[in-house]
Amino acid sequence: MTTIGRFWGLSSIFALAVVYLMPAQAAEWSATEAQLQYGRLDNPFGGGSADTTILTLQHASGWKYGDNFFFVDFINDGVRDGFNDTDVYAEWYPNFSLGKITHCDLSFGPVKDFGLLAGFNYSADANVEKFLPGVRVAWKLPGDAFLNTDITGFQDIGYGDGAPKEGDSYMVDFNGAFPFSIGDQDFSIEGHIEYIHNRTSEFGDVKGWVLAQPQFRWDMGKALFSSPKQIFIGIEYQYWRNKLGNEIDESAVQALLVWRF
Numbered sequence: 001m002t003t004i005g006r007f008w009g010l011s012s013i014f015a016l017a018v019v020y021l022m023p024a025q026a027a028e029w030s031a032t033e034a035q036l037q038y039g040r041l042d043n044p045f046g047g048g049s050a051d052t053t054i055l056t057l058q059h060a061s062g063w064k065y066g067d068n069f070f071f072v073d074f075i076n077d078g079v080r081d082g083f084n085d086t087d088v089y090a091e092w093y094p095n096f097s098l099g100k101i102t103h104c105d106l107s108f109g110p111v112k113d114f115g116l117l118a119g120f121n122y123s124a125d126a127n128v129e130k131f132l133p134g135v136r137v138a139w140k141l142p143g144d145a146f147l148n149t150d151i152t153g154f155q156d157i158g159y160g161d162g163a164p165k166e167g168d169s170y171m172v173d174f175n176g177a178f179p180f181s182i183g184d185q186d187f188s189i190e191g192h193i194e195y196i197h198n199r200t201s202e203f204g205d206v207k208g209w210v211l212a213q214p215q216f217r218w219d220m221g222k223a224l225f226s227s228p229k230q231i232f233i234g235i236e237y238q239y240w241r242n243k244l245g246n247e248i249d250e251s252a253v254q255a256l257l258v259w260r261f
Contacts, residue, residue: 030061032261037236039254043083044246050077052084054254066097066115088124093117093150095136113138119152127162131155132171147176154196166206169199186219186228191236198245206245213238215256232258 035056042049058071070092077084095115099106106114119132134152141147154169177190191214198208214237221231233256240250 028062028064030059032060033058034259034261036257037254039236039238039252041077041084041238041252041254042243042248042250043077043079043081044243044248044250045083046081048081050079050081050084052077052254065100066095068095069093082125085125088122090122091119093119093132097138107140110140111137112140117150117152119150123163127158129156129158131157134171141176141178143179145176145178147174149174154199164201164203166201167199169197169208171196184223186222188217188219188232189214190217191215207242207247209240209242209245211238211240217256217258230260232256232260234258 033056035054035058037052037054037056039052040049041052053076055074056071058069060069061067070090072088072090075084075087075089079085095117097113097115098104099113115136115138117132117134117136119130119134121130121132122128132152132154134150136151137149139147139149150171150173152171152173154171156166156168158165171194173192173194175192177188179186179188181187191212193210193212193214195210196208199206215234216237217232217234219228219231220233222228225231236254236256238250238252238254242248243250
């Protein structure tokens with residue numbers, strides 16, 4: 001199957017899953033974004049770096065029994081070296097809120113709720129598929145801000161040709177968004193930081209990594225077009241220690257344009 005075919009196939013799976021899991025009449029909120037990023041990223045396999053364009057479709061929504069989050073990255077670095085050559089990468093995290101399911105208030109102290117996660121990661125070119133079952137702790141924050149701590153397994157469920165099969169590991173991920181205002185201007189800091197523990201493959205050890213991807217956004221739509229919460233510009237900073245399990249540490253700033261619809 002071609003990369004484009006995988007892209008459309010995966011997009012269809014995600015779309016059908018969201019429709020199935022979150023009926024329209026049960027939707028509580030939703031936000032869908034198209035993000036365009038541009039920066040110079042490292043190749044952890046062949047060495048060197050290249051100017052890289054990433055187009056992302058991202059969706060988050062809440063429904064009767066929890067919430068969904070997924071994104072699909074379409075990546076092209078313009079260098080034909082076998083890495084990020086019109087690649088497709090996606091992640092999907094359906095979360096089932098224990099508070100919503102049980103109709104009980106599970107909050108105490110700084111904790112807002114608990115959830116059960118069933119994460120899926122997919123990379124087209126490498127033919128990698130991961131399953132991330134686990135739990136979520138949602139923290140209490142004021143206003144529209146939120147912060148989650150996800151603790152999951154990290155299991156290789158790929159099949160056929162592709163990257164070397166890996167042993168089981170685990171992930172700890174902090175993800176959130178913190179909107180704020182300075183005068184009449186609206187801003188936001190959002191993103192995630194994850195730790196994935198080391199594991200083994202048929203070629204030896206795969207190093208554990210730390211990946212942080214915070215975004216700083218300015219609400220340009222409100223400032224220039226009287227259209228708040230629709231068009232944002234800013235930067236995404238990517239720090240990746242032991243990128244993809246290799247001894248390469250990446251520190252990169254990417255230009256960011258976001259259209260929310």
